[in-house]
Amino acid sequence: MTKWPLILIALLCGCSRPAMPDLRQQITRAQIDAAGQPLLLVEIPALRNAATLAPRSRTGGVTTWRSRDDVSLSFRDGLVVATRRLGDDLMSAEIENSLRLLRGQTDAGYVPRFHSYLDGEYQTLFRSFQCRAGSRRPERIEVMGRPHASTRIEEECRGPDLRFTNIYWRGADGTIWKSRQWISPRVGYAEIERLHR
Amino acid sequence: MVSCSGLHRGVVFSLLLTAIATPNRLWAEVDSTYNTYGYPGLIDMPAAVSPPDAELALSFSHFHNNTRSTLTFQFLRRLSASFRYASIQNTHLTSATGAPVIHFRFDRSFSLHYRFRDETPRWPALAVGLNDIIGTGVYASEYVVATKTLRHNVRVTGGIGWGRLGSMNGFSNPLGLFGSNWRHRHQMDLDADTGGELKLGDLFHGDAAFFGGVEWQATPRLKLIAEYSSDSYDSEDGTTFDRRIPLNIGAVYRLRPMTTLAVNYLYGSELGVQLSMALNPKQPPFSGGRDPAPPPVVARGTPAAELLEVSVAEADKPALETRLRDALAAQSIELRGFSLTPTIARVVISGGAPNKTAQNIGRTARILTAILPTQIETFELIPLSHGLAPSQVTLQRRTLEREEFALDGSWASYAQARIAPAEAAALPPETSFKRFRPHIGVYLQPAFFDPDEPLRADFGLQASAQFEPRRGLIFSGSLRKKLIGTLDQSTRTSDSVLPHVRSDGYLYDRDGDPAIPELTAAYYFQPGDDLFGRMTLGYLEPMFGGLSTELLWSRNDSNFAAGIELNYVQQRDFDQLFGFQDYKIVTGHVSGYWSLQGGFDLQLDVGRYLAGDWGSTITVERTFRNGWRLGAFATFTDVSFEDFGEGSFDKGLMLTIPVGWVSGDSTQENYATVIRPLQRDGGARLKVAGRLHEVLRAHQRPGLKNGWGRFWR
Structure with missing residues (x-):
C-alpha cells in the first residue's frame, strides 16, 4: 500500500531521460594506462547511456x-x-556461425543466429535470425588516440520482423577493437570499443 | 458469369499483392477504442471489437451533467469486463414522463462485452453485451452488434439493442416470437431499488431498436466517428441535458500508444471529452531487467577456482558461512541455514520478491560455485517463506558450469533441477540472521466509490516491525499516524440491520489516529507431508482481534489445494488501539484452490462470515507469471438481499500489482487492493495477513517454474 504513489508516478509520467554522458571527453589515455586492466567503453545510444x-x-x-x-x-x-541490467536484456545467444562468418570461413550464404530474451511475463523468448557477411574491407581506426589496423566486417541479420547490421573492426590477431552490436528491440545497438592498456 | 479478362486478373493480382505487402493490416487499420461507457465501442454505442488481451484501461468521459469513470479489463481474448462509476445530475428517478428529479446521483455498474465471432473477409465480427447487470439498472441495456471493415481505414457497425439501447425508435421485441413475456421489461426505479440483484429475468426483454455507425481512420493517430444512437436518454432528457437528435460525431486522437483523447458532439446539444489510458500486465515498462547483474559462476578447473581446491574436511566451515552470508546479503538474500557433507551443500535462504524465487535460487547457486570446495557436487537449496519450506531445489554444480551461457540455459537448468518437497524435520540448523526488521515509511490508503464521494484517501506515516526469534515464529506490528486525509469525512451512518462488522468503517477511519492496524504473533509450521499450519494471535486487522488458525493441504506439484480456517475474534474499538467492543464471533471457512490452465485461479470458500451469516464466496482471478493478478469475487450468504441492503450481496474486484513490475527491479512488495462497489456487513470475511495459500504459492513447483526464466537473470 505504501508504494501506491510510486506506481502512480511511474505510470503517469513519461520518464525524461538525460543526454548520453560523453565519456570520451572524460577519459584520458593516461587513465586507461593507469587502470591496470583492460577496459571496454560501451555506449548505448537508445538508452542514452555509456560506461x-x-x-x-x-x-x-x-x-x-x-x-x-x-x-x-x-x-x-x-x-x-x-x-544484464539493461532492461530488455539479451539473456543468451548462439553465435558460433557469426564467429565463422567473421573469420571468413563461410561462403556467401546465410547462417542462423539465435538469441534468447525474457518476455513481459519473464518467460524465455527465442528469436532467430538469418545472417550473412556484408561488406568487408581493411580500415585503419583509432581507439582513444591509439591507431589499429583492422578489417571492417559487416554482419547483416534479419528475422521475421527485425533486422540489424552488426559491424566489427577486427585486428589481424582476431581482437575485435571496435564493434556495433545489436542487443534487443528496446536496447538497440551497443557501441563497444576496447581500450587497450 | 466469371470474367477472365486480363484486366480482371490484373486487379485480383494487385489486390493479392496489397494483401501480401500489408500482412495483418487489412483488418487492423482502424483503431479500436473505448466508448463513453468505457467498453469497446464507437462514441456512445458498442462495436464488435476487442482491445488486446489483458489490456487494463481506465477511461474518464464527461459531457454536460454526465461523468463516467470506467475500469475495463480484457479478461479473456474475447471478453471485456468493466466496472463503472458514474455521476449524473438532475436525473429523473424513473424513465416515465413526469417522474421526480433528483439533484445528484452516484451510480456503480458492471458491464460484460463478449466478441463471439471474429471478422473474416466476408463476414463481420459479432459481439454481445450486457450493461449494468447487477447495479441499480440506470444503464441497464443489452445488445448484439456486428462490425465489418470495408476498406483498410473504414469500418461500419450495426446492432440491435434492448433496455436503454432499445429506447429510441424502439419496436416490439423480435424475441417476442418465443413468448409474449419477452415484450415486457420492468421499468428502472432508482427509488425502490437497492441494486445488486442479478436481473436476469429482464435481459433482452422489452422493446428493441437499431443503432449503428461508421469509423474512419483519417490518419494513423486520428479516427473520426459518426453514429446513430438508440438511447433516447428518457430519464435524463430535459433535465440532465437536452437530447435533440439521435446522432453523435466524434474524433479520437491517440496521444501515446496506450492513451487516447476523444472529443465528441453528442445528441445535437452537448460537447463531450474522454480520456482513456491503458496498460498491459504483459508489457512491463522495463522488461524486468533492472536488477544488478548477477554474480558469475566460478567453474572448477579455471584459475579463479584454484583457491577452492580444499577438501570439505579441512575447510573452515564458519569462515565459509560468513563469506556465504555476506555474498548473499549483497543480493538481498538472507542465509537461514547451512550444512555440508563431503559432496552435498544444503542452504536455506529467504528474502526477495516472491515471483523471483527462481532468480534468487539462481544467484545463490552461482555464489556457491565461488565459495564452496570443489568436491561439493550437489547444491540443495531451500527457499523459506514465512518460515515454511515447501520446496527443495537440487542442482548439480556441473550443470551450472556448463549452462551459464548456453542458449537454452534456462530450460536446461530447470530440466536438470530436482524440485521436491523439503523435509522440514531435516533442515540444517539455523544460522544467525537478522531477526528484527523495522521499517518506517509512508502509507496511502484510498477508499473508492463511497456513495457520496468517489475517491477518498488518507496519507501518513507508518512504522512497522517484524521480529522472528526462531524459524516460523513471527511477531509483527504496525503503527500509523495520519498526516492528511479525507477518509474521516464520510458521514454515512450505518443503517445495517446486521451486526455492524464492516459498515462502521468510517468510525474506524475517524477515530483511528494514531492507529495500530495490526499487532500479531504468528506461528507457521508443517505438521505432516504436504500439510501446513498457521496460528495467528493478536490484533489481526483494524476491526477485529483474536485467534486465527489455519491448516492447508497443498502438494508441491499439484494445482489443487484445500484448507480449513477457524477463527475466534472480537470487534476492536474504533480508535484501533488496544480495546475491544462486545461483539464476538466464531468464524471460519473450508476453502478449495484450483489453478486452471492458461493462468486462471479459482477459489471457493464455504463457511461462516463475520456477521454470523453462513454462505460461500467464489473468486476467479486471471494470473500473470510476472505476479499480476486481476479478478472478481462474489459472496452469497443466508442474509436476504433486503437485509443486506444496498448492493444486495457482497462482491468486488481484486487487483495485485507487483511493485517490481513497475520499477523493473526485485522489490519485494506487492500492491494489492480490493475494490468493492459498496462495503456492507453481509458476507464479510476476516482479514488476516499471511494466509497459507498466498504464502506458499510462489514457492512450490508451479510457482518456481513460472519464474524459472529468471534463473540466469
Missing part, C-alpha cells in the same frame, strides 16, 4: 565485463552473448 566495463569473470570461453553500476556484458571472442 566503462572491466573484466570480471571468465567461464568456458565467455568473458563477462562489468561496469561500476553493475551492468554486465558477456562476450565470446568479442561477440556479445549476454547482457
Whole structure:
C-alpha cells in the first residue's frame, strides 16, 4: 500500500531521460594506462547511456565485463552473448556461425543466429535470425588516440520482423577493437570499443 | 458469369499483392477504442471489437451533467469486463414522463462485452453485451452488434439493442416470437431499488431498436466517428441535458500508444471529452531487467577456482558461512541455514520478491560455485517463506558450469533441477540472521466509490516491525499516524440491520489516529507431508482481534489445494488501539484452490462470515507469471438481499500489482487492493495477513517454474 504513489508516478509520467554522458571527453589515455586492466567503453545510444566495463569473470570461453553500476556484458571472442541490467536484456545467444562468418570461413550464404530474451511475463523468448557477411574491407581506426589496423566486417541479420547490421573492426590477431552490436528491440545497438592498456 | 479478362486478373493480382505487402493490416487499420461507457465501442454505442488481451484501461468521459469513470479489463481474448462509476445530475428517478428529479446521483455498474465471432473477409465480427447487470439498472441495456471493415481505414457497425439501447425508435421485441413475456421489461426505479440483484429475468426483454455507425481512420493517430444512437436518454432528457437528435460525431486522437483523447458532439446539444489510458500486465515498462547483474559462476578447473581446491574436511566451515552470508546479503538474500557433507551443500535462504524465487535460487547457486570446495557436487537449496519450506531445489554444480551461457540455459537448468518437497524435520540448523526488521515509511490508503464521494484517501506515516526469534515464529506490528486525509469525512451512518462488522468503517477511519492496524504473533509450521499450519494471535486487522488458525493441504506439484480456517475474534474499538467492543464471533471457512490452465485461479470458500451469516464466496482471478493478478469475487450468504441492503450481496474486484513490475527491479512488495462497489456487513470475511495459500504459492513447483526464466537473470 505504501508504494501506491510510486506506481502512480511511474505510470503517469513519461520518464525524461538525460543526454548520453560523453565519456570520451572524460577519459584520458593516461587513465586507461593507469587502470591496470583492460577496459571496454560501451555506449548505448537508445538508452542514452555509456560506461566503462572491466573484466570480471571468465567461464568456458565467455568473458563477462562489468561496469561500476553493475551492468554486465558477456562476450565470446568479442561477440556479445549476454547482457544484464539493461532492461530488455539479451539473456543468451548462439553465435558460433557469426564467429565463422567473421573469420571468413563461410561462403556467401546465410547462417542462423539465435538469441534468447525474457518476455513481459519473464518467460524465455527465442528469436532467430538469418545472417550473412556484408561488406568487408581493411580500415585503419583509432581507439582513444591509439591507431589499429583492422578489417571492417559487416554482419547483416534479419528475422521475421527485425533486422540489424552488426559491424566489427577486427585486428589481424582476431581482437575485435571496435564493434556495433545489436542487443534487443528496446536496447538497440551497443557501441563497444576496447581500450587497450 | 466469371470474367477472365486480363484486366480482371490484373486487379485480383494487385489486390493479392496489397494483401501480401500489408500482412495483418487489412483488418487492423482502424483503431479500436473505448466508448463513453468505457467498453469497446464507437462514441456512445458498442462495436464488435476487442482491445488486446489483458489490456487494463481506465477511461474518464464527461459531457454536460454526465461523468463516467470506467475500469475495463480484457479478461479473456474475447471478453471485456468493466466496472463503472458514474455521476449524473438532475436525473429523473424513473424513465416515465413526469417522474421526480433528483439533484445528484452516484451510480456503480458492471458491464460484460463478449466478441463471439471474429471478422473474416466476408463476414463481420459479432459481439454481445450486457450493461449494468447487477447495479441499480440506470444503464441497464443489452445488445448484439456486428462490425465489418470495408476498406483498410473504414469500418461500419450495426446492432440491435434492448433496455436503454432499445429506447429510441424502439419496436416490439423480435424475441417476442418465443413468448409474449419477452415484450415486457420492468421499468428502472432508482427509488425502490437497492441494486445488486442479478436481473436476469429482464435481459433482452422489452422493446428493441437499431443503432449503428461508421469509423474512419483519417490518419494513423486520428479516427473520426459518426453514429446513430438508440438511447433516447428518457430519464435524463430535459433535465440532465437536452437530447435533440439521435446522432453523435466524434474524433479520437491517440496521444501515446496506450492513451487516447476523444472529443465528441453528442445528441445535437452537448460537447463531450474522454480520456482513456491503458496498460498491459504483459508489457512491463522495463522488461524486468533492472536488477544488478548477477554474480558469475566460478567453474572448477579455471584459475579463479584454484583457491577452492580444499577438501570439505579441512575447510573452515564458519569462515565459509560468513563469506556465504555476506555474498548473499549483497543480493538481498538472507542465509537461514547451512550444512555440508563431503559432496552435498544444503542452504536455506529467504528474502526477495516472491515471483523471483527462481532468480534468487539462481544467484545463490552461482555464489556457491565461488565459495564452496570443489568436491561439493550437489547444491540443495531451500527457499523459506514465512518460515515454511515447501520446496527443495537440487542442482548439480556441473550443470551450472556448463549452462551459464548456453542458449537454452534456462530450460536446461530447470530440466536438470530436482524440485521436491523439503523435509522440514531435516533442515540444517539455523544460522544467525537478522531477526528484527523495522521499517518506517509512508502509507496511502484510498477508499473508492463511497456513495457520496468517489475517491477518498488518507496519507501518513507508518512504522512497522517484524521480529522472528526462531524459524516460523513471527511477531509483527504496525503503527500509523495520519498526516492528511479525507477518509474521516464520510458521514454515512450505518443503517445495517446486521451486526455492524464492516459498515462502521468510517468510525474506524475517524477515530483511528494514531492507529495500530495490526499487532500479531504468528506461528507457521508443517505438521505432516504436504500439510501446513498457521496460528495467528493478536490484533489481526483494524476491526477485529483474536485467534486465527489455519491448516492447508497443498502438494508441491499439484494445482489443487484445500484448507480449513477457524477463527475466534472480537470487534476492536474504533480508535484501533488496544480495546475491544462486545461483539464476538466464531468464524471460519473450508476453502478449495484450483489453478486452471492458461493462468486462471479459482477459489471457493464455504463457511461462516463475520456477521454470523453462513454462505460461500467464489473468486476467479486471471494470473500473470510476472505476479499480476486481476479478478472478481462474489459472496452469497443466508442474509436476504433486503437485509443486506444496498448492493444486495457482497462482491468486488481484486487487483495485485507487483511493485517490481513497475520499477523493473526485485522489490519485494506487492500492491494489492480490493475494490468493492459498496462495503456492507453481509458476507464479510476476516482479514488476516499471511494466509497459507498466498504464502506458499510462489514457492512450490508451479510457482518456481513460472519464474524459472529468471534463473540466469
